[in-house]
Amino acid sequence: MRKTSPAISFLTICLVCLVFASSCGRQNADVIVAGSTSVQPYAEILAEEYERLYPGNAVDVQGGGSAAGITAVQSGAADIGMSSRALKDGEKSLWSVEIAKDGLAIVVNPQNPVTDLTLEQIRKIYSAEITDWSEAGGTRAKIHIITREEGSGTRSAFEDLVMAGGRISAGAIVQDSNGTVRQLVSSDKNSIGFISLGLVDGTVKAVSLGGVEASAANIENGAYGLSRPFLFVCLGEPEGRARQFIDFVLSGEGQRVLTHEGLIPRAEGAVK
């Protein structure tokens, strides 16, 4: 063709405009918070409260797991990442602050007669050394182990605190959020799982650890050892609207909200 038809030129220009327009989609107003599904429900409550107090400041909370959140922050896809475990070596260059502590509850079905387990027992159950409930004080039944996906901060915390270097059995059922783990444990009589302490409700039962009940009080006084920090992570020193939101979360107001929801308020001076 010697002359480019005007129709083709017009179509090309339209296409180019579309491509540019789509990349301009993101609103600069929203603070994007993504990551741990353990932190997510609390972040959502904080966001609601924040938007109520300071109308016009939108905060968008997404899940995906701790590892996904950290990746999102590194790539710039999110302003703030949520993590339910301490930062790993490769991540230490990121800016982070602890917004609260959360307990890690080991939960079983309410109909399960077992109410107490030692750390050792839990470790053996999860590594499939113990496979039957009768070996742990319950009735004869095969134990159905439920774990989180590898990118989960909750799972990392569990592995650090309980497994002590050992591996979770390959036959464990894998679910991708606290919510689904809880739902599964509540419907399967023979299952065991681990979720955020703040999410334990009437549908599941948290076992006591060597006699110590899983509660916020016992975490604060150190008797219940399974706890992990909830972190907000940023690429560098946070600025602008992200900074404003973080300040709110760390303020008395934000901490009151979190305590009300079952978390343990952060220790003073825990900013990096």
Add this chain to the structure above:
Amino acid sequence: MTEPGQKAKLETKDLHLYYGAYHALRDITMDIPERAITAIIGPSGCGKSSLLRVFNRMNDLIPGASVRGEVLLDGAPVYGKDTDAVTLRKKVGMVFQRPDVFPMSIYDNVVIGPRHHGIRRRRRLDEIAEKSLTRAALWDEVKDILKKPGSSLAPGQQQRLCIARALAVEPDVILMDESCSALDPESTMKIEELMLDLAEKYTIIIVTHNMEQARRVSDMSAFMMIDENKVGTLVEYAPTMRLFANPKDKRTEDYITGRFG
């Protein structure tokens, strides 16, 4: 009208055929002599095939089809309450217009009938296959290629295979619905010879639009036409020689002299 001394293999008395509300055939009364060839001729659409299909109850496949009047095979009712169409069709076989061999080997095509009627032993089936293919004048051409698919044969051979297939069931009656119209003249001739041969053992009824063929092979001829109400009816039924030489009805005469098609 059978010739004196010849038994009627099939009989109809005041036969009416309906497809739902549509009246297809009326007042058909005829005797089909055994071991002879009866031809049903007439212009297109006059109900020849419908009449043929009455004899093996293939009309049952058409929803809403119903029959009034009597149809008898060896004196027993064809449409009786206790008559089973499947058993009937073992005695009254049919060869269709197009040579539709099944998509399987020549051997399997021939023995499919007997196989489903309970004959399982390989040797018996082999015997049946050879006998039927011989009777259909096809054995010599296929005896070494029995495993090849039926579709690998020429159309004329395929039609003979269909005849062999029908014969394998050991019927008494063979209905042939325009069985030569899809074939070339040479194959047609072979099949006409076959018909004459088979008529020594079987009762054969053919439907044909080819008057010359009717003249050549049939013993009895039945001429059909649609009447003023568009219902098919039997105009004249007589030994072939007589019908063609001396038709009693003017309509018959008009037809065989070619005044209408």
Add this chain to the structure above:
Amino acid sequence: MRRFKEKLSGRIFFVLALSSISALALITVFIVAKGAPIFVKVGVRDFVFGMSWAPGHGEFGIFPMIVGTLSVTLGAAVLGVPLGICCSIFLTEFAPSVLKSVFRPAIQLLAGIPSVVYGFWGLIFVVPFIRDRIGGPGLSILAGSVILAIMILPTVIMISEVSILALPRQYKQNALALGLTHWQTIRSVMLPAAKSGIVAAVILGVGRAVGETMAVIMVLGNAVALPKSILDPVRTLTTNIGIEMGYASGEHQQALFATGIVLFILIMILNSAAQFITRRK
């Protein structure tokens, strides 16, 4: 002017067709480029036949997932194919037209249900049923097979039906005229004649099952171990990618892309088989 317009429309169609092929090419190149390095690092045999998938420890063996895909798909075929073929026979040979007019839209509706809805229904209904009435945790190969069997039913039924309806009417007539019963006709003449169409239907259905992710991710249990029974939880190649892609990076991400390559090859084999069989008619 008219000649110019014709040339122009020809060129436009060419460009459009090219763009769909280039989309395919782009995806293929992308997946292979991203995934191939792991084959180099780990070795094809160790990757494909390795028994242990533990990215956190640097272990990338996908054999349990291959077994997962094959077992769930096979289960779906065993449950869904006979049922589907019987349904298509019922529709073509036995159903009165009143029933037909209810059945066909119902089956098409089944085909339109989004996979995630199937998964959700499976989680709420099928999993507890298996757990309480049969055994195991309920999240299992069996649950996945049941869901997938229902999902592939419309494909199997509709294509088998078309194959049977495409048969020359004469086959049935000739068979009945020989004194075969209706069922004998279906079994010995019609089904063998429709065989290649039905096989194509089955392969297409199976192909859909192999690629399905959303419907099964909720009901399979996603355990990384090799399953020992149909009541064991399992992970398929597709669900493996689905669960981990949100947070995978580095070698882990490469391994997921390599899983995609394996899936690609699997589906290509299935499609070629389908084409080969239908062409042999």
